[in-house]
Amino acid sequence: AQSVTQLGSHVSVSEGALVLLRCNYSSSVPPYLFWYVQYPNQGLQLLLKYTSAATLVKGINGFEAEFKKSETSFHLTKPSAHMSDAAEYFCAVRRESNYQLIWGAGTKLIIKP
Amino acid sequence: DAGITQSPRHKVTETGTPVTLRCHQTENHRYMYWYRQDPGHGLRLIHYSYGVKDTDKGEVSDGYSVSRSKTEDFLLTLESATSSQTSVYFCAISEAGGSGNTIYFGEGSWLTVV
Numbered sequence: 001a002q003s004v005t006q007l008g009s010h011v012s013v014s015e016g017a018l019v020l021l022r023c024n025y026s027s028s029v030p031p032y033l034f035w036y037v038q039y040p041n042q043g044l045q046l047l048l049k050y051t052s053a054a055t056l057v058k059g060i061n062g063f064e065a066e067f068k069k070s071e072t073s074f075h076l077t078k079p080s081a082h083m084s085d086a087a088e089y090f091c092a093v094r095r096e097s098n099y100q101l102i103w104g105a106g107t108k109l110i111i112k113p
Numbered sequence: 114d115a116g117i118t119q120s121p122r123h124k125v126t127e128t129g130t131p132v133t134l135r136c137h138q139t140e141n142h143r144y145m146y147w148y149r150q151d152p153g154h155g156l157r158l159i160h161y162s163y164g165v166k167d168t169d170k171g172e173v174s175d176g177y178s179v180s181r182s183k184t185e186d187f188l189l190t191l192e193s194a195t196s197s198q199t200s201v202y203f204c205a206i207s208e209a210g211g212s213g214n215t216i217y218f219g220e221g222s223w224l225t226v227v
Contacts, residue, residue: 041220043221046215100158100161101158103157105153
């Protein structure tokens with residue numbers, strides 16, 4: 001069965017510091033993987049997606065993620081955090097049986113001034 | 114921003130009453146989805162539609178029904194609301210069934226069942 005695990009329900013970093021949000025997946029087939037961001041009281045919007053092309057995927061707002069098959073990971077990073085990055089971030093994997101997305105529980109990113 | 118409108122945006126209702134949430138899109142996308150979002154659970158798919166009058170169940174469909182009589186409208190009905198259905202409901206759309214295509218989300222509908 002396919003699944004997604006996000007490590008840490010809350011991550012706190014200082015402004016200007018590296019952001020690292022962890023996502024591990026389980027899949028018996030090559031996965032399609034996604035990161036979405038949700039700002040307070042809003043819907044989700046796509047940050048980036050991996051669809052079996054380049055393993056390093058660049059997204060919006062300076063975020064990127066690297067697909068590592070050996071570690072079954074798809075961690076999200078940003079070199080320097082901004083206050084505007086405070087939001088909740090969701091990792092998802094495409095379910096192969098019906099192409100719907102399986103979502104992680106989310107990680108709330110807190111930026112300290 | 115994707116043209117997705119959810120209504121109502123906020124609703125308080127009593128246990129046992131029927132409730133209908135509406136999702137309207139202007140993008141002419143084939144797929145439409147209803148999710149619920151609860152703390153610690155991420156997003157869970159309730160129902161989705163892959164065309165007019167074509168719908169299928171998601172992982173948490175009990176207590177919910179849907180209808181899609183027009184491409185642009187997808188209705189979610191709680192036949193008899195319960196407190197466990199207090200949640201934030203998101204409508205989403207995509208051109209294809211998630212095969213790498215982007216899913217676009219509406220702004221959400223906050224439902225409280227008292």
